[in-house]
Amino acid sequence: MLIGGIDEAGRGPIIGPLIVAGVCMRNEDVDAIVRLGVKDSKKLTPTTRLRLLPEILSRAQRIVVECIPPSLIDKYTSSSIRGGLNTLEAMIIALIISKLNAKTIFIDTPDIKPQRFKEVILSILRNDYNIDNVDIVVSHHADVQFPIVSIASVIAKVFRDSFIHELHSFYGDFGSGYPSDKKTLSFIEKCLRKGSLPPIIRSKWSTLKKFKKTSSLTLDDFLR
CATH class of the missing domain: 1.10.10 (Arc Repressor Mutant, subunit A)
Known part of the structure; x- marks a missing residue:
């Protein structure tokens, strides 16, 4: 059975992009990654995340990474769009779901009301992608509760770390x-x-x- 997980890295910083990553794996491959010590990326050192990434890449059926630039974050932060940055993140998550090809997907929510965030995602999936046959589980601290989200968390953090490293080389x-x-x-x-x-x-x-x-x-x- 294929399951998916989605998480982000870089929502809170004032510099750099927001990275949202999705991963699709078989249950047995998730278990194998767990045995290697995967957990929420914030609890892992950069070295450990980099060590885990090749194994994740080799076992994943599909990985989707979306980079949201500061200009787009500013647009949703300062606009009158209902939901603000949460709406933008829901749109990106729906886009990732449309590419993952998993029937059950676990998602870490930034919204204080997980059910509200879930309904926004489902609405976007129906209206923009004609998808209504996917089961999504939206939860606070999903990166701690569900290993597949922990794996997505590692991917997102590694990609953001890489972006920040490149920005350092250009801006100092x-x-x-x-x-x-x-x-x-x-x-x-x-x-x-x-x-x-x-x-x-x-x-x-x-x-x-x-x-x-x-x-x-x-x-x-x-x-x-």
Whole structure:
């Protein structure tokens, strides 16, 4: 039996893309990966994730990875679209489901109401892809509850780490991209002082507003 799992990496950072990954596997292959020590990617070191990836790639029936750029994230963050970023993620998840070819798919939800998120995905599947025969299980902490989602989590994190590494080579070391990272905040402040934000920054993220209080150059000054 083929089952699918979908998870994301990079929803919270202020720099870089959001990566959503889907994977389809036979149950016995999922069990084999579990025996190698797979779990939620956030609990694994980068070295361990890279070690697991070749085994995942060799056993997966299908892998789909979608990269959502900061510009699109900004559009849904700042627009009046109902659901905002959750709606965008539901659209990407529906796209991945349409490519996975699995009848049962487990999904980690960003919505505080899993059933609402599930209904949005099912609606998109019916209306945009004419798919109504897939069973989806939407849950909080699905990456901990369901090994197939843990595997998708590893894929998403490895791909995002790779993207961030490439961005470092072009823009310099801005750290992890998360608002809690002092190196990331220092990079953003330098960009504001220079008067330009590179396209890797999510310009509508609330973190930027904090610079109104911490920098002599306000965000309003920059946007003017």
